Amino acid sequence: MNDISDRELLLLVEDDDNHAELIEFSLDECDQPPSLYRARDGEEALDYLLGEHGDGKERRPTLVFLDLNLPKVNGIEVLSRVKSHESLRSVPIVILSTSASSKDCQRAYANHANAYLTKPTDFDDFTAMVRSAWMFWGRWNVSSA
Amino acid sequence: MTIATTLSRIRIGPRIYAGFLFVLMLVVLVSVVAYTSADNARGYFDNLKTIRDRETAILELDRAVVTLQRSAENYTFTGNESVARRVREDIQQLTRRLGAVDAVLAGPREHGLLDRMGRHFDVYADTFANAVTERTLRQELVQTGFADTLAAFSAAVREVRQQVPDSPTVLALETDMRAAELNLYRYLHDPQYNLLVDAKRTLDQRIRQFEGSAPTDSSEAHGAARARLVASVRRFQREFTRTVQATRSYLYLIGVVMAGEAQEFRYVSSQLRDAVLRQGEPIATRIAQATDDGKRTATLASIVAVLSALLISWLIARSISIPIAQMTQTFEKLADGDDDASIPALARGDEIGIMAQAANVFREKNQETRQLLRQAQELTEKLDEHKRELERSNDELEQFVYTVSHDLKSPIVTSLGFIGMMRKLADRGKVDKAMAKLDTLERANRRMSQLIEDLLDLSRVGRVDRDLTRLDMNILLRDLVEGMQKKLSDGGLRVVIDADLPPVMANESRVLQVFDNLIGNAMKYAVTEDGGTVTIGGAVIEDEVRFFVQDDGPGIQPQFHERVFGLFQRLQTDKKGTGIGLAIVMKVMQFHRGRVWIESSGDGDGARFWLAFPIEDRRAAHGEAA
Numbered sequence: 001m002n003d004i005s006d007r008e009l010l011l012l013v014e015d016d017d018n019h020a021e022l023i024e025f026s027l028d029e030c031d032q033p034p035s036l037y038r039a040r041d042g043e044e045a046l047d048y049l050l051g052e053h054g055d056g057k058e059r060r061p062t063l064v065f066l067d068l069n070l071p072k073v074n075g076i077e078v079l080s081r082v083k084s085h086e087s088l089r090s091v092p093i094v095i096l097s098t099s100a101s102s103k104d105c106q107r108a109y110a111n112h113a114n115a116y117l118t119k120p121t122d123f124d125d126f127t128a129m130v131r132s133a134w135m136f137w138g139r140w141n142v143s144s145a
Numbered sequence: 146m147t148i149a150t151t152l153s154r155i156r157i158g159p160r161i162y163a164g165f166l167f168v169l170m171l172v173v174l175v176s177v178v179a180y181t182s183a184d185n186a187r188g189y190f191d192n193l194k195t196i197r198d199r200e201t202a203i204l205e206l207d208r209a210v211v212t213l214q215r216s217a218e219n220y221t222f223t224g225n226e227s228v229a230r231r232v233r234e235d236i237q238q239l240t241r242r243l244g245a246v247d248a249v250l251a252g253p254r255e256h257g258l259l260d261r262m263g264r265h266f267d268v269y270a271d272t273f274a275n276a277v278t279e280r281t282l283r284q285e286l287v288q289t290g291f292a293d294t295l296a297a298f299s300a301a302v303r304e305v306r307q308q309v310p311d312s313p314t315v316l317a318l319e320t321d322m323r324a325a326e327l328n329l330y331r332y333l334h335d336p337q338y339n340l341l342v343d344a345k346r347t348l349d350q351r352i353r354q355f356e357g358s359a360p361t362d363s364s365e366a367h368g369a370a371r372a373r374l375v376a377s378v379r380r381f382q383r384e385f386t387r388t389v390q391a392t393r394s395y396l397y398l399i400g401v402v403m404a405g406e407a408q409e410f411r412y413v414s415s416q417l418r419d420a421v422l423r424q425g426e427p428i429a430t431r432i433a434q435a436t437d438d439g440k441r442t443a444t445l446a447s448i449v450a451v452l453s454a455l456l457i458s459w460l461i462a463r464s465i466s467i468p469i470a471q472m473t474q475t476f477e478k479l480a481d482g483d484d485d486a487s488i489p490a491l492a493r494g495d496e497i498g499i500m501a502q503a504a505n506v507f508r509e510k511n512q513e514t515r516q517l518l519r520q521a522q523e524l525t526e527k528l529d530e531h532k533r534e535l536e537r538s539n540d541e542l543e544q545f546v547y548t549v550s551h552d553l554k555s556p557i558v559t560s561l562g563f564i565g566m567m568r569k570l571a572d573r574g575k576v577d578k579a580m581a582k583l584d585t586l587e588r589a590n591r592r593m594s595q596l597i598e599d600l601l602d603l604s605r606v607g608r609v610d611r612d613l614t615r616l617d618m619n620i621l622l623r624d625l626v627e628g629m630q631k632k633l634s635d636g637g638l639r640v641v642i643d644a645d646l647p648p649v650m651a652n653e654s655r656v657l658q659v660f661d662n663l664i665g666n667a668m669k670y671a672v673t674e675d676g677g678t679v680t681i682g683g684a685v686i687e688d689e690v691r692f693f694v695q696d697d698g699p700g701i702q703p704q705f706h707e708r709v710f711g712l713f714q715r716l717q718t719d720k721k722g723t724g725i726g727l728a729i730v731m732k733v734m735q736f737h738r739g740r741v742w743i744e745s746s747g748d749g750d751g752a753r754f755w756l757a758f759p760i761e762d763r764r765a766a767h768g769e770a771a
Contacts, residue, residue: 016555016559018559018562018563018585018589019555019559019562021585022558022562069551069552069713098551098552098554098555098558099547099550099551099554101547101551103547119554120558121554121557121558121561121562122561122565123561123562123564123565123568123569124565126558126561126562126565127565
C-alpha cells in the first residue's frame with residue numbers, strides 16, 4: 001500500500017489545468033490518495049487506455065474521471081469506446097462535467113457511464129464530491145475485489 | 146365546310162326546327178309528287194271509264210236489238226197487235242238510244258259505224274212495218290176471207306147436191322177442199338210448205354177434173370151452181386195462195402231480213418265496240434305508263450327525300466354532337482384542373498359557343514386557382530423556410546446558452562475552487578503557496594472577462610452595424626495591417642497583401658473583424674519558432690467575390706474543418722483563445738449571405754481560409770430579410 005506502484009490508479013481526463021489541479025488537491029486530502037494519470041484530451045485518454053499509439057498494451061485504471069467537453073475526441077466518444085471494449089468495460093467511469101444539462105446526463109448514462117457528477121462551484125462541495133466519488137467507485141471497489 | 150360554318154352560327158333549337166322543317170318540306174314534296182301522279186292516273190281512269198260507259202251503251206244497244214228481235218219473232222207467232230205496238234215502242238226507244246250514243250261517241254270511224262248501225266236499224270224498222278202489214282193481211286184472210294169463201298163453197302156444194310145428190314165428184318171436191326183447208330191451217334200453225342203443195346195440187350186437179358166432167362144436170366141452175374162452186378174453189382185457191390204468200394212474206398221479212406239486219410246491226414256494233422275499246426287501249430297503256438312514272442317518281446322522290454333528310458340530320462347531328470363531344474372532353478380536362486386546355490368552338494354563335502365561353506371562364510378560374518395555389522405553395526415554402534430558420538436559430542440559441550453556461554461556469558469553478566484552495570493553504574500556514582495561486586485566479590477571471598467580451602462581439606454581428614457599403618479592400622486591409630503592426634511583429638507574423646483586390650459590398654467593421662480574427666488565429670496557431678507569414682488575396686470567381694487568408698502553419702485536418710467554426714471549439718487547449726473567433730467569422734459571413742471554408746490537409750502545409758461574398762443583387766433580398 002505504501003509502495004507507490006501499489007497505489008490504485010486513477011485516470012483523470014481533463015483539459016482544464018486548473019480543474020485538474022483542483023481535483024488533484026481534493027484527492028490529496030484523502031487517507032490513501034490514488035496515483036493519478038492525467039490525460040488532456042480524449043485522444044490522449046484513449047491512447048493511455050488502449051495503448052493505441054504506444055506499446056499496444058491495455059491499461060486498467062481503478063477509476064476514470066472523465067470530462068465531457070474535450071478537444072479532439074470528446075468525452076462521450078471516449079466513454080462509448082471504453083464501454084464497448086470487451087476487457088475495459090468493467091472499468092468504472094465517472095463523468096465529471098461543468099454541465100448540469102439533463103441532455104448531457106442522459107447521453108452519458110445511455111453510453112453506460114457509472115455515474116454523472118456536475119462539478120460544484122463551491123470549493124468544499126467540490127472536494128467532498130471528488131473524494132466520495134473516489135472512495136465509492138475506486139477505493140471500495142478495489143477493497144471488495 | 147361552309148355548311149358547318151353556317152350551321153355553327155345558328156342556335157341549336159332553331160337548327161333542329163330548321164332540319165325538321167326541311168324534312169317536312171320533303172315529305173310534302175313527296176306527297177305532292179304522289180298526288181300529282183295519282184291525279185294524272187285518275188284522269189286517265191276517267192277517260193277509260195267513259196270508254197267503258199260507251200262500250201256498255203253499245204252493248205246495251207246490242208242487247209236491246211236482241212230483245213227486239215225476240216219480240217218481233219214473238220209477234221210472228223202471235224200476231225198480237227199489242228206485241229207489235231210494244232215492238233214499235235222499243236224501236237223508237239232504240240232509235241233514241243242510238244241518238245244518245247251518237248252524242249257521246251268520238252272519232253269519225255266510230256260515227257261512221259254508228260251511222261251504219263242506224264241504217265241497218267232503219268231497214269229493220271221498215272221491214273218490221275212491212276211484216277206487220279203482211280201479218281195483218283194474212284190475219285184478215287184467215288179470220289174473214291176464208292170464212293166467206295168457205296161459206297160460199299158450202300152454199301154452192303149444197304146447191305149442187307140439191308140438184309145432183311150423191312155426186313161423187315162433188316164429194317171428192319168437198320173432201321179435198323176440207324183437206325186443203327186443214328192443211329192450210331196446219332201450215333198456218335206450222336209452215337211446212339210440202340203439205341200445202343200436195344193439198345194445192347190435189348185441189349187443183351180435183352177442180353180441173355170437176356170442170357172437165359160433164360154435168361149430170363144440164364140445167365141453167367145447175368150450171369150456175371157449178372160455176373159458183375168452181376168460182377168459190379178458185380177464190381179459195383187464190384186466197385190460199387195469197388195467205389201462203391203473206392205468211393211466207395212476213396216470215397221472210399222477220400226471220401230473214403230483220404234477223405239479218407239485226408245480225409248486221411250487232412256485227413257493226415261489235416265493230417264499233419272494238420273501235421271504242423281500241424280507243425281505250427292507248428289510255429290503258431298511258432295509265433300503265435303513268436302508274437309506272439308515278440311509281441318511279443314517287444320512289445325517286447322518296448329516296449331523295451330520305452337521303453336529304455338523312456344528310457340534313459347527319460349534318461345537324463354532327464354540327465351538334467362533335468362540338469359537344471369536344472366540349473365534354475375540354476370540360477373533363479378542365480375538371481381535372483388543366484388550365485391550358487385549348488377550348489374549341491369559341492367563335493361559334495350557338496349554345497356551344499356560349500358553353501365554350503363558360504369553359505373559357507372555367508379555364509381562367511383554373512389558372513387563377515393554380516396561381517393562388519402556387520402563391521400559397523410559395524408562402525408555405527417561405528413559411529417552412531422561416532420555420533426551419535427559426536428552429537435552427539432556436540437550436541443555435543439553445544446550443545449557445547448551453548455552451549455559454551458551460552464555458553462561463555468553468556472559470557467560476559476554477560475561481561471559487563482556487564479561492565477555497567488558497568484559504569485552506571493559508572489556514573495551514575502555507576501563505577506563499579496560497580499566494581502563488583493568485584496568478585491562476587487572475588487568469589481565470591481574465592478569461593471569463595475575455596469570454597464575455599467575445600460573446601458580446603458575437604451577439605453584435607447582424608444586430609448592430611448592418612449598413613453595407615462598397616469597400617475598397619486594398620485600402621481597408623492595408624490600414625488594418627498597419628494598425629496591427631506592433632502586435633504582428635511581437636507575434637512574429639508577417640502579412641502580405643496581394644495587389645488589385647476586388648471591391649466588395651459589405652459592412653466595413655464586420656469585414657475588418659473577420660480579417661482581424663483570421664490574422665489573430667494565424668498568430669495563435671500558425672506561427673512557429675521561425676515566425677510565420679500570412680498571405681491575403683482575392684478575385685472575382687463565378688458570381689462571388691472571394692478572398693483568402695493563407696498561413697504557413699501546421700494546418701487543420703479535414704475532419705475538423707467544420708467543427709472549428711462552432712462556438713468554443715478549440716483544437717488545442719494550450720493556446721490561449723476563447724473559441725469564439727471563428728464562430729464570429731462564420732456569423733459575419735452568414736450575415737452577408739456568403740460562405741466561409743477551409744482548404745488544408747493538416748499535414749503542415751498551412752491552412753487557407755476562404756471568404757466568399759455574393760456579387761449578384763442579393764442586397765435587395767438581404768435588405769428585405771433584414
